[in-house]
Amino acid sequence: MLTNPTFLFLQTLNAIALGMNLFIIAAGLTLIFGVLRVINFAHGAFFMLGAYVCYSIVEQAGNFWLGVLGAGLALALLAWAIERALLQRLYAREPLAQLLFTFALVLILGDAVKMVWGSEQYSVAYPAGLERAVDLGIAHYPAYLLFLCGLGPVVALALWLLLERTRWGRIMRAARQDREMLAVLGINVPLVYNGVFVAGAALAGMGGALAAPRLALTPGMDANIVVECFIIVIIGGLGSLWGSFLGALILGIVTVFGAVLVPEWEMVLPYALMLAVLLWRPWGLFGRAQG
Amino acid sequence: MKKMVGLSLAVLLVVALAQKGWAGESIKIGALYPTSGSGAVFGGPAMLGHQMAVEEINAAGGIDGRTPIVTFARDTKLKPAVAAAAAKELITKEGVNVLIGGLSSAVGLAISEVARREKVVYIATIPKTIQMTTSKLHPYVFRTAPNTDIEGRGIARTMGQLGAKKLCQIQFDYAYGHDLAAGIAKALPQEAAGAEIVLDLKVKLGTTDYNAYIAQIMSAGCEGVVSGLWGAAFITFAQQARPFGFFEQVKYVSGGEIASHEIASKMKGNYPDNVWSNAYELWYHDASPLHKPYQKELARRQGQQETGGWPVLSYIGVKFVEAAVTKAKSLEAEALIAALEGLSIETPVGRRTIDAKTHQANTGQFWGPMKKMDQYEFRMMDPVTYIPGD
Numbered sequence: 001m002l003t004n005p006t007f008l009f010l011q012t013l014n015a016i017a018l019g020m021n022l023f024i025i026a027a028g029l030t031l032i033f034g035v036l037r038v039i040n041f042a043h044g045a046f047f048m049l050g051a052y053v054c055y056s057i058v059e060q061a062g063n064f065w066l067g068v069l070g071a072g073l074a075l076a077l078l079a080w081a082i083e084r085a086l087l088q089r090l091y092a093r094e095p096l097a098q099l100l101f102t103f104a105l106v107l108i109l110g111d112a113v114k115m116v117w118g119s120e121q122y123s124v125a126y127p128a129g130l131e132r133a134v135d136l137g138i139a140h141y142p143a144y145l146l147f148l149c150g151l152g153p154v155v156a157l158a159l160w161l162l163l164e165r166t167r168w169g170r171i172m173r174a175a176r177q178d179r180e181m182l183a184v185l186g187i188n189v190p191l192v193y194n195g196v197f198v199a200g201a202a203l204a205g206m207g208g209a210l211a212a213p214r215l216a217l218t219p220g221m222d223a224n225i226v227v228e229c230f231i232i233v234i235i236g237g238l239g240s241l242w243g244s245f246l247g248a249l250i251l252g253i254v255t256v257f258g259a260v261l262v263p264e265w266e267m268v269l270p271y272a273l274m275l276a277v278l279l280w281r282p283w284g285l286f287g288r289a290q291g
Numbered sequence: 292m293k294k295m296v297g298l299s300l301a302v303l304l305v306v307a308l309a310q311k312g313w314a315g316e317s318i319k320i321g322a323l324y325p326t327s328g329s330g331a332v333f334g335g336p337a338m339l340g341h342q343m344a345v346e347e348i349n350a351a352g353g354i355d356g357r358t359p360i361v362t363f364a365r366d367t368k369l370k371p372a373v374a375a376a377a378a379k380e381l382i383t384k385e386g387v388n389v390l391i392g393g394l395s396s397a398v399g400l401a402i403s404e405v406a407r408r409e410k411v412v413y414i415a416t417i418p419k420t421i422q423m424t425t426s427k428l429h430p431y432v433f434r435t436a437p438n439t440d441i442e443g444r445g446i447a448r449t450m451g452q453l454g455a456k457k458l459c460q461i462q463f464d465y466a467y468g469h470d471l472a473a474g475i476a477k478a479l480p481q482e483a484a485g486a487e488i489v490l491d492l493k494v495k496l497g498t499t500d501y502n503a504y505i506a507q508i509m510s511a512g513c514e515g516v517v518s519g520l521w522g523a524a525f526i527t528f529a530q531q532a533r534p535f536g537f538f539e540q541v542k543y544v545s546g547g548e549i550a551s552h553e554i555a556s557k558m559k560g561n562y563p564d565n566v567w568s569n570a571y572e573l574w575y576h577d578a579s580p581l582h583k584p585y586q587k588e589l590a591r592r593q594g595q596q597e598t599g600g601w602p603v604l605s606y607i608g609v610k611f612v613e614a615a616v617t618k619a620k621s622l623e624a625e626a627l628i629a630a631l632e633g634l635s636i637e638t639p640v641g642r643r644t645i646d647a648k649t650h651q652a653n654t655g656q657f658w659g660p661m662k663k664m665d666q667y668e669f670r671m672m673d674p675v676t677y678i679p680g681d
Binding site: 007010014018121132133145214216220221255259267 | 328507511530
């Protein structure tokens with residue numbers, strides 16, 4: 001099978017498309033953790049909500065890109081309200097309280113999705129212009145998945161520039177290191193926290209919208225993705241952007257090739273991978289050892 | 292004297308009624324379909340077919356004009372444990388005479404087990420796993436649905452006619468997928484000589500990302516694909532497979548009733564080329580003189596001309612109960628079993644006969660290619676071929 005060039009070519013592209021889609025979602029998780037130090041279990045629920053919002057907008061307006069934007073916007077709004085009304089009261093408490101809170105969000109949002117959209121399975125069509133296959137010489141490949149392959153690096157670069165080259169990014173990096181010092185310097189730290197949580201959730205929402213044509217929408221679709229995101233973030237190193245990028249690529253490769261080469265081990269492989277990385281580099285590939 | 296005459300007449304009447312035993316009494320049917328959650332897409336229409344048959348019979352005064360049917364419906368939620376508990380409750384609390392229904396092979400086997408223990412007749416109208424009428428067969432279970440061997444033969448025969456030799460297979464990794472694969476394997480040598488399955492993929496139930504499997508089939512160079520991905524799963528699979536040029540490369544022959552109008556009307560213009568599949572009933576195909584009036588009434592109830600193929604399954608189940616009670620002249624389980632064995636009735640989709648030994652009805656299915664239509668936005672099966680169940 002591995003000597004079949006078509007197989008290798010198609011599955012490698014599949015792995016990259018999956019990995020890049022996962023990266024966009026996981027980037028939000030790692031961003032929130034990096035700055036807020038909150039482990040957001042509800043990230044998968046945000047992803048799911050993004051996919052459903054996109055579906056509804058596509059049904060109503062007929063435009064996929066509007067759906068992606070709308071999903072990002074809707075999640076940003078929701079995250080803003082959640083952070084302002086609830087989450088910000090928990091920063092001073094022990095991490096367990098935050099964990100329980102985000103877990104409660106998972107349950108509430110999961111049921112909310114069932115109430116609004118029901119438990120039927122939906123699908124979103126590939127966007128106009130990207131619904132065809134592209135002839136790549138060796139084989140045909142769906143244009144939309146190629147688009148995802150390209151979008152991942154663009155998003156990664158944009159986030160990197162934002163974090164490293166702008167004032168906003170400097171403040172965010174400073175907040176990660178020492179929030180008290182930042183407050184003393186006259187920066188509105190609660191606003192920074194709110195902004196980061198909103199941005200992270202918007203990334204999850206848009207990631208969900210972008211995943212919608214690749215998958216089908218079901219009420220349980222959040223359970224898998226949150227596990228995958230945590231695996232990515234742990235492999236890459238908590239809070240590291242490029243770590244998440246590499247982690248997502250590795251997970252994409254393991255998932256795609258695992259499913260077809262060793263189907264009996266498909267479920268175990270991602271966890272085995274995480275375990276191996278944890279044993280070798282407990283702080284992740286790009287993380288920094290602490291203490 | 293007058294009193295004496297009156298009294299003796301009354302006694303005579305009571306004796307006459309007692310001899311009949313069942314006259315005037317009503318029959319209680321426990322109907323088990325998923326009417327909430329993800330199974331409701333098929334459970335809802337199934338319940339509709341059930342009610343339609345019951346109302347038709349009761350409008351004429353009941354079975355044989357004198358035994359009305361009372362339905363006790365329970366939602367199985369597509370879960371075997373829920374279905375088993377509901378079946379038990381229906382028997383012990385409501386005292387139902389017959390259990391009917393079951394959607395999904397796992398649910399069907401769970402209800403069948405309760406029927407065996409409680410000694411109550413169960414008519415399986417939808418579950419297809421072959422186990423129900425082979426390794427798990429018992430005197431109280433009857434199946435009016437087709438089974439995975441019948442369906443597997445339909446797939447093999449269709450592929451044989453198309454002449455594809457190098458085949459790939461993609462099935463769900465649970466009872467139905469395994470049993471259907473076994474049914475295909477059994478029938479392939481006879482129905483499609485020289486055809487061989489070179490790639491056999493098992494997909495986790497609930498998967499929504501098929502890209503890796505699609506790429507694998509594409510690179511295996513198969514001429515044909517046999518499958519049983521059903522319901523919403525096929526819609527998702529087709530959407531992901533089409534941009535790969537999948538349906539231009541292979542002939543896709545599938546069970547799982549993806550030729551039914553439910554799927555065709557949902558997918559409309561997105562329904563791919565080169566798909567051959569099956570259906571229980573097609574609103575545009577009159578396989579029996581009973582079909583036109585059946586379809587007309589169903590259309591009236593659903594409020595649309597084009598009706599789906601699932602209600603007929605539950606409709607036929609009730610009609611078999613009617614025929615069995617008429618023949619047995621009793622509501623006793625043993626008498627009903629004796630009546631059902633070898634029982635033959637005319638249904639909207641043709642004549643159906645229950646085998647006395649296997650308790651399996653000779654329920655075949657309609658098979659054919661799904662063609663684009665000028666006058667409709669959805670695809671239709673054309674031509675329609677009936678592949679019988681025996």
